[in-house]
Amino acid sequence: MxxxxxxxxxxxxxxxxxxxxxxxxxxxxxxxxxxxxxxxxxxxxxNNKYDILISLFEEEIGKIILEVKLLTEKETDPRKMLQIFALHHMQLMEEKKELAEVLQMELRQSNKFMKEYRNTKFIEYVDVISAIIHKGQEMGVFRKSLLPGVFKRAFFGALDETSRLWVLSPDHSYTIDEAAQQISDIFISGIMAEGQP
Amino acid sequence: MxxxxxxxxxxxxxxxxxxxxxxxxxxxxxxxxxxxxxxxxxxxxxNNKYDILISLFEEEIGKIILEVKLLTEKETDPRKMLQIFALHHMQLMEEKKELAEVLQMELRQSNKFMKEYRNTKFIEYVDVISAIIHKGQEMGVFRKSLLPGVFKRAFFGALDETSRLWVLSPDHSYTIDEAAQQISDIFISGIMAEGQP
DNA sequence: GTCTTATGAATGTGTATTCATTCATTTTTT
DNA sequence: AAAAAATGAATGAATACACATTCATAAGAC
Structure with missing residues (x-):
């Protein structure tokens, strides 16, 4: 072997x-x-138990980033890019429930018990969102008054919390795709510049 | 004593x-x-270590719910109610940083290691949001197509993640009030019914 | 036959919980 | 009003156990 x-x-x-x-x-x-x-x-x-967790983070988030960058970079319309990000994120959490649970739970703990460890991969993932916003603002599609740093967290938080509870709860009154659609719709129409179609 | x-x-x-x-x-x-x-x-x-954590949840979230219900129930405009919820949530996390950290971290873990414990207080808190949406839909202010169950999670997730990182990070390029304002703005203008001012 | 990889029992540490004991306060007795 | 008895809140040293990590030994590769 x-x-x-x-x-x-x-x-x-x-x-x-x-x-x-x-x-x-x-x-x-x-x-x-x-x-x-x-x-x-x-x-x-x-090396030890922590090391398993950290390696797990790095490797798995690494794969996710590659995928999502590949997908969004095919698009030019920042609205579509946000939709793709949302859908991809949610579908991933559905497909890989166990990984989703670990990332969602332990990612938050990790700052606490491993002071020295800064999850740079995770930051890189969320920064894909702020890059999309920035692009949309330059193109005049999104409002200039938006703070990309706030938006990326809000958008990620919305997706993360929704998928977290979806994965945990046994009965679903909505599908993952519906949820992703609703969330990206809300955010996109919430951030359009004046006079955009 | x-x-x-x-x-x-x-x-x-x-x-x-x-x-x-x-x-x-x-x-x-x-x-x-x-x-x-x-x-x-x-x-x-x-009774034991878990019991401290659970008591802490119940008592502290209980207080928060009382406060936020009192504040939002004074309003009649569902848009304003969402703004108030967002601002109150974020200010609370800023004022009580330690409590915020515990709630944000351990609330997620708690499902895992205490199988029997369902955090009903937390559910009650988030349901304040879906009640507001429901009201807004009945009044014709918010789109009927919105799923309140998705919205409440997305809105809460956005606030929670943004405040979580705000509390953790040492330097802030924006204030808590600005962030609350941006998030409620995005969500509100993202969910308005057609033809609403 | 040497080098690499794998095993799992043994070790040692950390800490949740217990419980015999202390001691301040209250109640009862005289 | 003083003395004696009862109470139970508070203590912290002792217990008991779980489990991460190590390492002497074995199995497998070449």
Whole structure:
């Protein structure tokens, strides 16, 4: 078995276990069991429990950023770009529920218990939104008075919270796609410059 | 010293300690020290560590709900009600930074590690938003096509994420009031019915 | 036969919770 | 009014246990 296989297996197992129990309640032995390796093997690939979480963040968010950049960069209309971002984000959370739970929960905790760790990948992801706003403002489509720094957080927060509760709750009165559509509609028509169609 | 004083002192100490270290990393002895009581005293007022956190949620969110209901119920215009909700939420997070951190972090974790605990107070808080939307739709001010269940989450998520990062980050390029204003502006103009002023 | 990778039992640490004891206050007895 | 008895809030050292990490040993690769 190649080295990289074990690394991936452990990361995947960690996603499952962290999603089920949360980072602190998850035991290394749980992850080992899930990955079908011995407890000690984990320490051949990661320095410690935190390191698994951080690697998981970096690698998984890295993939997401690549995808979303690829998708939005195909578009030129900033309104469409926001729609694509919203839809992609929500669909991702639906497809990868376990990963979604881990990112949503532990991302917030991580600032706390790992003082030194600044989640730069996450910042990069959210900055895709502010770049779209900036572009829209330059093109005169979005209001100049908008603060991109506020908008990116508000937009991300709206998507994140909606998908978080969608994933947690067992019954859904709306689909992920509907929610993404509603949210991007609200935001887009809320930020149009005067006199835009 | 009256009994109720100790209860309050411990809750306040817990807010400080949980905000600083997070729930799992916080030690009972830290809370005891902060509250200036003995470790054992805490168990005269709370069943266990979780119980402190849950009591904290219930009591503090309870207060917030009372306040926000009082404020919004004075208004009749649903647009103004949303503005008030946004401003009040953001100002609260600014005024009570430690409480804000605890609510924002641990509220999300809590579903995970306390399976039995459903945070009904929190649901009640967010439902204030959907009630406003419903009212606005009945009055013909907001679009009928809006799903109040999506809107409440999106609106809350936007406020929550923006205030979360505002509280964490040391330098602010915008004030809390500006952010609240921008967010309610975006949402309100994004959800107006056709032909509304 | 050497080098790499994997194992899982053993170790050690950290800390939630318990409980025997203290002590200030209140109640009862004289 | 003083003394004795009862109460229960508060203490913090002792307990008990969970679990991250280590490391001597084994298995596998070449």
């Amino acid at each position: 190649r080295t990289s296989d074990k690394h991936t297996k452990i990361i995947e197992a960690a996603i499952t276990v962290f999603a089920r129990k949360g980072f602190f309640s998850a035991r290394i032995s749980d992850i080992a069991k899930e990955a079908q390796v011995a407890d000690g093997t984990i320490y051949l690939y990661f | 009256r009994t109720s004083d100790k209860h309050t002192k411990i809750i306040e100490a817990a807010i400080t300690v949980f905000a600083r270290k997070g729930f799992f990393s916080a030690r009972i002895s830290d809370i005891a020290k902060e509250a200036q009581v003995a470790d054992g005293t805490i168990y005269l007022y709370f």
